[in-house]
Amino acid sequence: MPRGERTLRLQHGSRIEALCVLGGHVRADVFGAAPAGAVAFGVKHTEGVSVDVLFRGRAEPEAVPGAGTRWPLDEGTALRFSMSRASSEVNDNKVRSGILGMGPPRGRTSLRISLDVDADQDGVVEKNSPNKASWAWGPEGHGAILLVSCDKEFPFIPPSDCGHEQVFNREGTTAPQSALCPAFPLPPLRNLSREGTSPGTNPFFGQRYVQVLGRRKLFHAVPYPGGAAELDFFVEGLRFPDETFSGLVSIHVSLLEPLAEGIPHSPIFTDTVVFRVAPWIMTPSTLAPVNLFVCSMKDNYLFTKEIQTLAAKAGCKLKVCFGYINRGDRWMQDEIELGYTHAPHKSFPVVLDSPRERGMEQLPIKELLGPDFGYVHKEPLFEATASLDSFGNVEVSPPVSVAGKEYPLGRILIGSSFPAPAGRRMTGLVRDFLYAQRVQAPVELYSDWLAVGNVNEFVTFVPTSDKKRFRMLLASPAACYRLFREKQKEGQGQATMFKGYSGTDTKRVTINKVLSNDVLTQQNQYVQRCIDWNRDILKKELGLLEEDIIDLPALFKLDKQGKAVPYFPNTVTMIVLAKDLGIPKPFGPVAGGECCLERRIRALLEPLGLCCRFLEDVASYHGSLGEVRCGTNVQRRPFAFKWWHCTP
DSSP states (O other): OOSSEEEEOOOTTOOOOEEEETTOEEEEEHHHHSOTTOOEEEEEEOTTEEEEEEETTEEEOOOOTTOOOEEEOOTTEEEEEEESSOOSSTTOEEEEEESSSOOSOEEEEEEOEEEEOOTTSSSSOOTTOTTTTOOBOSTTOBOEEEOBOOSOSSTTSOSSSSSOOOOOOSTTOBOOEEEEOOSSOOOOEEEEEOTTBOOEESOOTTSOOSEEOSSSOOEEEEOOOSSSEEEEOBBOBSSOOBTTBOSEEEEEEEEEEOOSTTSOOEEEEEEEEEEEEOOOEEOOTTSOEEEEEEEOOTTOHHHHHHHHHHHHHHTOEEEEEOHHHHTTOOOHHHHEEEEEEEETTEEEEEEEEOSOOSSOTTHIIIIIOBTTBEEEEOOOSSOOOSGGGSGGGEEEOOOEEETTEEETTOOEEEEEOTTSSSOOOOOHHHHHHHHHTOTTOOEEEEOTTBSSOOGGGTEEEEEOSSSSOEEEEEEEHHHHHHHHHHHHHTTOTTOEEOTTOOSSOOSOEEHHHHHHOHHHHHHHHHHHHHHHHHHHHHHHHHTOOGGGEEEEEOOEEEOTTSOEEESSOOTTSOEEETTEEEEEOOOOOEETTEEHHHHHHHHHHGGGTOEEEEEOOTTTTGGGTOOTGGGEEEEEOOOSSOGGGOOO
16 A cells, blocks of 8 residues: 555564565554453664554553553553654664553554656656646646657667557666665565566666566566665556546556565565656647658659758758658648657657558658657558548547637547448558547547548648747638629629640539539539538537638539549648748639639738748649648757646
8 A cells, every 4th residue: 555554463472574665554453452351552663663552543652761651551552553654774763552461562663655747747757746646637736748759769669659669779768766765674575567568677778677567467577776865767658548448557666575485475565657658749730840851753843842942941851751661642731740749858759650552651660760750550340441530530620718718729520421331441450549548538520422532622721920939721602602602793704714734624614604603613512511500510620610611612513423522633631831921822713814712812811920822732633632741741840838737
């Protein structure tokens, strides 16, 4: 048990040796050990011992050594011992109870033992924190934090968040300590660990630890090294929270006492510390960019050059994934999601690898995984085939406040088949993983109405410098029809779309033809209803008002399966690099020498301090039902906010 009260059985006429842990008490039943006919007793003890006399649980004034005080021996009479300091040698403190010839003095030895962690989350291990055995969320919360060892320090370490139980390097691990302070031999300490951690003793830099606990070995007997000693136990997480692991880990150190040869040791004292494994955290598009990733393909050379210019303007680095790694897969956004993990003493980026297998699966392992760059892969039992498993179908909002509840790390947005009775959904393994992180409470949206089915086809977020700090952008057929009708009233109904468009559908399309196409109108009314369903969910779950939302003109058409695809390049599916936006060039109706769609988008976004750059992506992405955002990915700076201050 933790520091509290321990029961000691006295035996008439026998000397008993016992260990007392500082801060704890030992209770001895005097009445039960007294011989028949005993009516009173006295107590003598050395200076290092404190003694209370208890009558039916009520304490009397402390006995004074040598005072000769006698107490009546009634049923329920007991003694309660405690130690004021640690012993310097074995049995250096004694208590004698005189009960009509009751036996020789009882030797007592005191020691100080504690298992210590950084329970106040300041990066420093403190001694015997009162909060170390529990975990609480919030700015006033407490509890130790573990990082998952998911980066790659050496070539021979498997690239997985839960695939090994070896500890190779003390860098990045958390160190609870066991402090022992008497100079005499002790019974062994037993250190217990549950699945999800890997503690080891005797660390040597660059070498494997001597003892490692985990799923295969749950405890280890720790020999007392002598003298006043501290033993460091380095602890690392082996997996992030998921559907089968809450993220909480308890570790115990137990002091055991030998009774006789062949008899198991009995417990004297147990100390416990509790850790929470640090979650994987997504970064929204409103955070500052660090690295911009794009695949090198035969048909996107000019696009890559434009992206390079955009990245340089935004002050981030361009990372190109060449053919020997991408193997013909251009959809960078769909393959990986870049986030991070964080503890008080360290933070590093972690890439979440999607279950889709389209050719680029070697990218996160060969190009990203390394020292202080982690990797996580959730492998489903069955092959992931639905495009809703692509990570274009996972977004995260900026920090929001909803009905008085704060979400300082934003909320994850997941596309699903809801509210349809059947359809495509993200594989449960990935979906459950996102929910299990707890700090970015997911919101499920309806995206199955789209042919590709990804939420980034109709929603994104851009940063602003006003009080709200961001705007949500939604694709809007209604806004497009409204714009086209305005232009028609201005006498520009013959303005032609798709000038310079390199796609297959290049026949002359005017504003008048679009507005007179009843089938297209009905299809976009349906699309608008699907988007409005999501609009209402987002307003409620993100605490948004109408003024927080900007509708960008968009048009869709339905394929043979009744799923929506963009009629022209979808401008919502942009990349956001701080104030610089890389927007798919929409090839809208040209009036007065300028695309009216580009002009309207600039008018909506540039007053917010944003810079719009329209990128031609038809041949390289749009023609294959993707856009600028789908072919790129951005590593961003982590939140300054400490996730453990959240209140899920």
